[in-house]
Amino acid sequence: MVVIYGINELLNPIKAQLSEVIQASMTDVLGLPESKRCAS
Template structure:
């Protein structure tokens, strides 16, 4: 599950394209299948979204929640790929993007009526 936060006037017009960019990176780096897209956009009022100095209203926060198991280099490759593709395709400078990966143990995930450690039919690998 990926949650994306930003100022609504900046985020709303690019939601579809940003979702495509994020999913493309998830596919190329993590091997996600086409139908494995779970993105939640949280467009915020400017008054409710404080961000660090040196950023613009394009500042966007991307939280990636995933089951633990990806190697450090794989996670770093994902982050770098996101910075690069967001800048290339959406013209948002990396200084205006913050990416956080939050890992949880498989037993802490619940989907399709079971926990992540019980699943044996995923169409992608977690330990990459």
């Protein structure tokens, strides 16, 4: 699991985009299947 801490006003507008980048990185680098995605 990846935990991101930040200021709500700054993090909320990019939360979905950040989630996509983290998931893509974990899939590419660690070889995790897309089905291992966690809901936020």
